[in-house]
Amino acid sequence: MSSDNRPIGVFDSGLGGLTVVKDLAKILPGEDIVYLGDSARVPYGIKSLATIRRFAMEDAAFLGRFDPKLLVVACNTASAAAIDAITATAPCDVVDVVRPSAAAALAATDGPVGVVATEATVRSGAYQRALAADGAGREILAVACPLLVPIVEEGRDGDDPIVTHVLCDYLRNLQRLRPGAMVLGCTHYPLLAGPIGKLMGPATQLISSATAAALDVAHRLDAAGMRHARVEGGSLRCHTTDNPQRFAELGATFGGRPLDHVEYVGTDELEGLVARRPVKS
Ligand code: DGL
Numbered sequence: 001m002s003s004d005n006r007p008i009g010v011f012d013s014g015l016g017g018l019t020v021v022k023d024l025a026k027i028l029p030g031e032d033i034v035y036l037g038d039s040a041r042v043p044y045g046i047k048s049l050a051t052i053r054r055f056a057m058e059d060a061a062f063l064g065r066f067d068p069k070l071l072v073v074a075c076n077t078a079s080a081a082a083i084d085a086i087t088a089t090a091p092c093d094v095v096d097v098v099r100p101s102a103a104a105a106l107a108a109t110d111g112p113v114g115v116v117a118t119e120a121t122v123r124s125g126a127y128q129r130a131l132a133a134d135g136a137g138r139e140i141l142a143v144a145c146p147l148l149v150p151i152v153e154e155g156r157d158g159d160d161p162i163v164t165h166v167l168c169d170y171l172r173n174l175q176r177l178r179p180g181a182m183v184l185g186c187t188h189y190p191l192l193a194g195p196i197g198k199l200m201g202p203a204t205q206l207i208s209s210a211t212a213a214a215l216d217v218a219h220r221l222d223a224a225g226m227r228h229a230r231v232e233g234g235s236l237r238c239h240t241t242d243n244p245q246r247f248a249e250l251g252a253t254f255g256g257r258p259l260d261h262v263e264y265v266g267t268d269e270l271e272g273l274v275a276r277r278p279v280k281s
Pocket of ligand 1: 012013014016017042043044045046074075076077078118121149185186187188
């Protein structure tokens with residue numbers, strides 16, 4: 001059987017993509033993973049699509065240094081804003097989180113589909129397009145939840161009354177829609193799956209964009225005969241554009257295991273990796 005022992009590159013605006021790493025490690029425990037969390041510039045979801053695209057291209061270029069066999073855009077916001085640009089320039093196959101999540105939601109229900117995501121993801125229309133393309137006639141409601149990424153990056157969880165209060169406000173219209181499936185369209189949100197599930201009720205199946213992406217990675221590696229030769233014991237090497245100690249402490253909650261190897265990389269270094277277009281005067 002053929003194999004490919006190069007690492008998988010994974011990036012997110014911050015810690016959220018570690019939920020994808022957690023699912024990847026479960027499904028593909030033999031794979032080496034190189035992760036970049038752009039914590040100095042998080043959140044991406046409140047920025048313009050042009051700025052998000054620039055950041056995402058820099059993140060992808062950084063991971064290109066590690067000769068990845070596959071690149072995972074473990075950020076719905078970056079996937080929504082930049083997947084075409086990243087795919088056009090990446091040295092390897094690219095997996096995004098939006099398409100697999102939309103497909104999983106449509107497969108889970110014949111009824112209405114809800115999406116919770118960042119402001120930029122909702123504004124981009126990426127989920128609405130992906131769901132409408134294969135689910136013509138479905139009722140779709142995408143709701144922006146801009147406070148959730150800072151709440152999760154802050155390490156707050158479902159027992160926190162602030163979290164419940166914010167979720168009650170964001171989920172009101174989705175509760176009225178009674179969707180058969182609802183996409184957690186931000187890789188930070190699986191950490192709030194408990195309280196979100198409680199508010200939506202058992203008739204709504206929650207689709208984690210992290211799990212959907214991890215399953216897509218396994219499928220692609222298998223189809224191309226590119227799994228690592230070893231079946232377990234894969235490594236995780238993390239990079240952050242901000243404080244590595246804080247990243248390691250909070251990241252352990254996200255990834256479900258201690259992060260022993262976190263290195264700093266400056267945003268100035270990332271900026272130098274992608275040629276900027278000259279500013280028109
Ligand atoms: N985890 C990112 C996502 O999936 C969060 C985006 C942000 O930084 O706002 O969209």
